[in-house]
Amino acid sequence: MKKLINAPEAVLADALNGVAAAHPELKVDHVNRIIYRGTPTRKGKVALISGGGSGHEPLHGGFVGLGMLDAACAGEVFTSPTPDQMQEATKVADSGAGVLHIVKNYTGDVMNFEMAAEMAEAETGVKVASVVTNDDVAVEDSTWTAGRRGVGVTVLLEKIVGAAAEEGRDLAAVTDLATRVNAAGRSMGMALTSCTVPSAGKPTFEIPDDMMEIGVGIHGEPGRHRVPLAGAASIAQQLVEPILADLDFTKGPVIAMLNGMGGTPLIELYLMYGEVAKLLEKAGVKIARNLVGNYITSLDMAGCSVTLLKADDEFLKLWDAPVNTAGLRWGI
Amino acid sequence: MTAGTASLDQLTDWLSRFRDLVTEQQSYLTELDSAIGDADHGSNMTRGMNAVMEKIGAGGAGAVDELFKSVGMTLVTSVGGASGPLYGTFFLRIGMTAGAATALDGTALSAAMRAGLEGVVARGKAEAGDKTMFDAMAPALDAFDASLAAGDDLAAASSAAFTAAVAGRDATEPLTARKGRASYLGERSAGHLDPGATSTALLFEALAGALAKG
Numbered sequence: 001m002k003k004l005i006n007a008p009e010a011v012l013a014d015a016l017n018g019v020a021a022a023h024p025e026l027k028v029d030h031v032n033r034i035i036y037r038g039t040p041t042r043k044g045k046v047a048l049i050s051g052g053g054s055g056h057e058p059l060h061g062g063f064v065g066l067g068m069l070d071a072a073c074a075g076e077v078f079t080s081p082t083p084d085q086m087q088e089a090t091k092v093a094d095s096g097a098g099v100l101h102i103v104k105n106y107t108g109d110v111m112n113f114e115m116a117a118e119m120a121e122a123e124t125g126v127k128v129a130s131v132v133t134n135d136d137v138a139v140e141d142s143t144w145t146a147g148r149r150g151v152g153v154t155v156l157l158e159k160i161v162g163a164a165a166e167e168g169r170d171l172a173a174v175t176d177l178a179t180r181v182n183a184a185g186r187s188m189g190m191a192l193t194s195c196t197v198p199s200a201g202k203p204t205f206e207i208p209d210d211m212m213e214i215g216v217g218i219h220g221e222p223g224r225h226r227v228p229l230a231g232a233a234s235i236a237q238q239l240v241e242p243i244l245a246d247l248d249f250t251k252g253p254v255i256a257m258l259n260g261m262g263g264t265p266l267i268e269l270y271l272m273y274g275e276v277a278k279l280l281e282k283a284g285v286k287i288a289r290n291l292v293g294n295y296i297t298s299l300d301m302a303g304c305s306v307t308l309l310k311a312d313d314e315f316l317k318l319w320d321a322p323v324n325t326a327g328l329r330w331g332i
Numbered sequence: 333m334t335a336g337t338a339s340l341d342q343l344t345d346w347l348s349r350f351r352d353l354v355t356e357q358q359s360y361l362t363e364l365d366s367a368i369g370d371a372d373h374g375s376n377m378t379r380g381m382n383a384v385m386e387k388i389g390a391g392g393a394g395a396v397d398e399l400f401k402s403v404g405m406t407l408v409t410s411v412g413g414a415s416g417p418l419y420g421t422f423f424l425r426i427g428m429t430a431g432a433a434t435a436l437d438g439t440a441l442s443a444a445m446r447a448g449l450e451g452v453v454a455r456g457k458a459e460a461g462d463k464t465m466f467d468a469m470a471p472a473l474d475a476f477d478a479s480l481a482a483g484d485d486l487a488a489a490s491s492a493a494f495t496a497a498v499a500g501r502d503a504t505e506p507l508t509a510r511k512g513r514a515s516y517l518g519e520r521s522a523g524h525l526d527p528g529a530t531s532t533a534l535l536f537e538a539l540a541g542a543l544a545k546g
Contacts, residue, residue: 076372076375076412076413079370079412079413082408082409084409107456112413112417115417138516139515139516146511146512146513200371204366205367217516219370220371224518
């Protein structure tokens with residue numbers, strides 16, 4: 001394992017020190033491993049909190065700031081944070097208007113956030129609502145399984161719902177919007193390589209040079225299928241087709257994200273975006289806005305994911321609203 | 333019935349042995365988790381049980397409920413992931429059910445662990461055959477009860493529980509996961525032992541060790 005670290009067990013603490021050094025506009029609670037905005041939540045504004053395992057940067061800490069999150073809880077690499085962290089963030093970020101927890105659908109994340117919401121409501125009476133994202137079409141949805149994973153839509157949701165919270169919408173309205181955004185988005189990911197979790201010291205899985213994994217999540221895990229490596233046009237097709245088969249994106253504008261998994265250079269991400277855009281045009285899907293880059297990553301995994309979100313005028317207006325975070329910044 | 337009792341020292345020894353076993357098997361647990369999960373089960377369990385032993389090593393727990401509530405809360409607040417809330421809930425419920433006793437007889441220990449299992453099910457919503465820790469824990473408790481009912485003492489009952497947990501663990505290998513991160517692999521999860529069931533077998537190995545006769 002070759003990594004820019006001091007020691008595997010110190011990765012998270014050391015990284016949070018770096019975040020604090022780089023972003024004086026943020027407040028970092030090193031004990032509870034929470035990143036807050038530098039200024040307290042405005043009175044009457046619903047607070048948005050997310051969190052999850054580390055290793056997905058810039059998600060979530062990179063999305064704390066004006067127009068997006070109020071706080072992000074960082075767990076160990078690929079391990080959800082603990083309920084006491086989320087409870088603390090909930091207590092601190094609440095301005096009296098309530099708190100929305102944005103949770104990616106993973107067993108651990110859901111259980112820990114549930115416990116946190118129960119604890120926060122019982123102890124402090126803070127009103128907590130939550131939305132669980134589950135946009136990954138690689139996973140068959142069924143009541144008998146853990147359900148679809150929450151992936152790329154989480155990024156778009158934090159932006160859109162963050163803008164709505166800045167507008168002063170109340171907790172019920174913000175929660176309703178979050179539910180609608182999640183329902184309107186779908187994602188599909190692929191990997192050329194696995195990644196190396198620092199505490200494990202070696203790649204999570206081995207894969208020959210002529211093979212790739214289709215249908216991966218964001219934890220360096222194998223995907224649904226291992227198939228022969230193909231050209232970018234074919235890979236784009238293998239990602240876009242299952243998304244379009246799952247939801248009709250031809251009825252209105254969409255926001256498209258071509259997301260890197262952390263170990264793929266931007267030149268390849270743009271190349272892939274070009275292929276995806278071609279396919280979408282052929283399928284009659286109109287891209288109104290796009291994002292190309294590393295937004296929800298899987299450490300040093302090479303690969304990418306495609307996320308499409310059906311976006312009406314309301315979503316587009318909120319998408320275009322000012323945002324000022326380490327990971328997304330425009331309109332300022 | 334001369335089943336004997338598990339003293340506070342023996343129950344503490346259970347936890348200490350569990351810590352030693354997950355530490356010893358850390359790489360193996362992580363390896364299993366790499367195959368069908370996200371490669372952190374070994375390090376998470378080791379971090380959690382080390383935090384537990386640091387907390388209770390300072391002593392001070394005067395009764396079973398105090399001990400296990402402290403163990404449960406420490407796991408919930410130090411582990412994260414799925415194993416934090418699940419193992420944490422297991423021990424919290426043991427504490428809540430056992431009450432302020434200073435020792436547990438077989439019936440009381442069984443009732444406490446049953447409550448722990450119910451807590452795990454309530455939190456994780458797992459059923460038999462989902463390829464989770466449930467598949468090792470449920471048969472272990474059944475074997476524990478059957479052994480006690482047959483008139484065995486705690487040493488024999490906990491040894492029977494360990495044997496059943498190992499069999500339950502091994503039976504997860506061909507299963508397709510329906511809960512937890514392994515479920516995302518669908519049929520590709522078959523052919524691997526479940527990491528959670530594997531650490532649960534260690535939990536009962538630790539119990540059998542702590543309650544073994546003299």
